[in-house]
Amino acid sequence: MVESREVKIAVDAMGGDFAPENPVLGAVMASEEYGIKIILVGEQKALEAELCKYSSRKDAIEIIHAEETIRMDEDALHAVRKKKKSSLKIAAELIKDKRADGLVSAGNTGAMVAIMKVIVGTLKGVERPALAILIPHLKGFSILIDVGANVDCKALHLQQFAIMGSIYAEEILKIEKPRVGLLSIGEEEIKGNELTKEVFKALKSTDCNFIGNIEGKDVYAGVVDVIVCDGFIGNIVLKVSESMVEAIEKMLREELSRTVWTKLGYALSRNAFKTFKKRLDYSEYGGAPMLGVDGIAIICHGRSPAKAIKNAIRVAKDFASHRLSDTIQQKILQSREKARINI
Amino acid sequence: MVESREVKIAVDAMGGDFAPENPVLGAVMASEEYGIKIILVGEQKALEAELCKYSSRKDAIEIIHAEETIRMDEDALHAVRKKKKSSLKIAAELIKDKRADGLVSAGNTGAMVAIMKVIVGTLKGVERPALAILIPHLKGFSILIDVGANVDCKALHLQQFAIMGSIYAEEILKIEKPRVGLLSIGEEEIKGNELTKEVFKALKSTDCNFIGNIEGKDVYAGVVDVIVCDGFIGNIVLKVSESMVEAIEKMLREELSRTVWTKLGYALSRNAFKTFKKRLDYSEYGGAPMLGVDGIAIICHGRSPAKAIKNAIRVAKDFASHRLSDTIQQKILQSREKARINI
Numbered sequence A, B: 001m002v003e004s005r006e007v008k009i010a011v012d013a014m015g016g017d018f019a020p021e022n023p024v025l026g027a028v029m030a031s032e033e034y035g036i037k038i039i040l041v042g043e044q045k046a047l048e049a050e051l052c053k054y055s056s057r058k059d060a061i062e063i064i065h066a067e068e069t070i071r072m073d074e075d076a077l078h079a080v081r082k083k084k085k086s087s088l089k090i091a092a093e094l095i096k097d098k099r100a101d102g103l104v105s106a107g108n109t110g111a112m113v114a115i116m117k118v119i120v121g122t123l124k125g126v127e128r129p130a131l132a133i134l135i136p137h138l139k140g141f142s143i144l145i146d147v148g149a150n151v152d153c154k155a156l157h158l159q160q161f162a163i164m165g166s167i168y169a170e171e172i173l174k175i176e177k178p179r180v181g182l183l184s185i186g187e188e189e190i191k192g193n194e195l196t197k198e199v200f201k202a203l204k205s206t207d208c209n210f211i212g213n214i215e216g217k218d219v220y221a222g223v224v225d226v227i228v229c230d231g232f233i234g235n236i237v238l239k240v241s242e243s244m245v246e247a248i249e250k251m252l253r254e255e256l257s258r259t260v261w262t263k264l265g266y267a268l269s270r271n272a273f274k275t276f277k278k279r280l281d282y283s284e285y286g287g288a289p290m291l292g293v294d295g296i297a298i299i300c301h302g303r304s305p306a307k308a309i310k311n312a313i314r315v316a317k318d319f320a321s322h323r324l325s326d327t328i329q330q331k332i333l334q335s336r337e338k339a340r341i342n343i
Helices: A021-034 A044-051 A076-082 A087-096 A109-120 A155-171 A194-204 A231-256 A260-268 A270-280 A306-321 A324-342 B021-034 B044-052 B076-082 B087-096 B109-120 B155-171 B194-204 B231-256 B260-268 B270-280 B306-321 B324-342
Strands: A008-012 A037-042 A061-065 A102-105 A130-137 A140-145 A179-183 A209-214 A226-228 A288-291 A296-299 B008-012 B037-042 B061-065 B102-105 B130-137 B140-145 B179-183 B209-214 B226-228 B288-291 B296-299
Touching (some): A008 A087, A008 A306, A021 A037, A021 A044, A021 A061, A037 A044, A037 A087, A061 A087, A076 A109, A087 A102, A087 A109, A087 A296, A102 A306, A109 A288, A109 A296, A130 A155, A130 A231, A140 A155, A140 A231, A155 A179, A155 A194, A155 A226, A155 A288, A179 A194, A179 A231, A231 A270, A231 B231, A231 B270, A260 B260, A260 B270, A270 B231, A270 B260, A296 A306, A306 A324, B008 B087, B021 B037, B021 B044, B021 B061, B021 B306, B037 B044, B037 B087, B044 B061, B061 B087, B076 B109, B087 B102, B087 B109, B087 B296, B102 B306, B109 B288, B109 B296, B130 B155, B140 B155, B140 B231, B155 B179, B155 B194, B155 B226, B155 B324, B179 B194, B179 B231, B194 B209, B231 B260, B231 B270, B260 B270, B306 B324
Parallel strands (some): A008 A037, A008 A102, A037 A061, A102 A296, A179 A209, A179 A226, B008 B037, B008 B102, B037 B061, B102 B296, B140 B226, B179 B226
Antiparallel strands (some): A130 A140, A130 A288, B130 B140, B288 B296
8 A cells, every 4th residue: 555645635615516515514524534635626705704614724725716616507518618717627727737636526527527538638548437436235335337427338448447446446445356247137148238248258358356247136236346337327327226215215204104103113213214314325425436537536426415525535535545546547558458469 | 998808818827936826826816806818828737736726717717738838047049949838938829829818927038028029029010029117106107118128229119119108108007198208317318328319309200298308316206107218228227226125125124123212113114114115016016018019918027926917917908908009000100101201
């Protein structure tokens, strides 16, 4: 493990449904808990007003002014082209200029992906950066990659997602030889669509601990550590899951409010429900790292509480101190070299 | 509505995890409740032994012997080629020869799809038959089509799935002008992958009540009546949901067993949990019709209880008495004619 020099994380303080309150509080918590420096990027006066609420060390948190904010519902490409002085863009420039080691934002995901690609660029050898998210299962977490940065992928892209996801699992989650599964519709190599059949072959040729196809039914069963799919599928899996948690909660509440006894039962077990809901809430788990860009970028859920922002800052710090980008670039270049030799 | 002549449904009595017990009991229940005739197809002696348990009218249930059974885990294509005398194949031949109006099976889905295509064939104008399933939401059900019969689809295929799904919603579920949504990763027409962008255009040109793209988060929110996607996505959505229900149940049970109070709470609300679980159990809802084949075929979940088989027989009966296949063929031919004129 590489020891950390002083790590500095930029936070897009205007991003998210509860900005700047939650990003600022998350930053204050992180700077205290992890002893790292933070740069808050956003509307100076609003950030100063927020920061005043806390007795944080003045030298630990710096503010860099940005006069524009990209809204959550704004068209990503339009925002990137038109808003030259957005908090997200200025924060990304800090990464590019090596004035910060990582960037955390709960803002517009599409805009963040586009800005990172344009301003910071991809690592050498990486075809497409991907978003990785942690999904909970009974025994811990799996990484789902990609969850939305890329649609219409080729086999090489998914092969690289697998390599990057494995490094994340190994270095940050400390899983030895992380098991990699390809999301498909049957376990056998011949099951799936044209893309997955090609990816299956491509994954066998990597150094990843590829265990084969997995099915939808395995996603929450914890049978693999890294679940690989294109961003179209990954996004749908993620959002269907969110939709289902909400529907299940409402249905359960409906059922539990039918009689006096069930109401009493619910009252007695309310805390259990709270813990349970937290376990399922993606926004708690420190965000989705964008792997494959030449810098560290962690995207948080728009409705992230301060604690989630704090966790994402911790993940960014871990990525920086482990020099994860270096490892990704090295392994990706190795895999490309290997493929070249085998041709 | 077309009034029913005497409807006769064939049941693959050897299909499913609990065969022949559940299919036979389901058939007995259906023949009594709906006053229809049933043909049980399978191992004669085993079926006679099962049937003896019930005091069903002898003239209502007929047995046709089949000496082979396709196992649940058997490779579908292999089974279709090698097992010429399987219960599934003999039942499909009854449909082809118009000796039965519909077929219900809880057996091997892949084998059923293949056998129906080969033995019974598709309706004129239909490019690819599709599997439609009902998914529960807070206010009722949506139809998800396709859930696994087709991967690597073209725009025309999904256009036809939308037309067939709409007819199912209108005629059987009695939904007026069923709202059709295309499953994608953003609401705007330009969001999605290459396929969905093309399908979006194709759907606008149909007579369907197409309301645009929906996202994963809308699947369990009941915003549309018919959700259209290719079979790869549909299968993953379905199986991820099943996996999630199981994981959620286990997590909740873990949380509820932590203290005396939460245990008591659970004990008091146990019935609510049972009802809730039933609401989420796809196997209860009468199976997945295979739309677009020249006959009626309903596929049930492998672990279907007798009641689910009974429900599927009711759906098959409804399809027959509404002459749903005729409507599908007519509307599909109309849509192709319209497309030809517009070229």
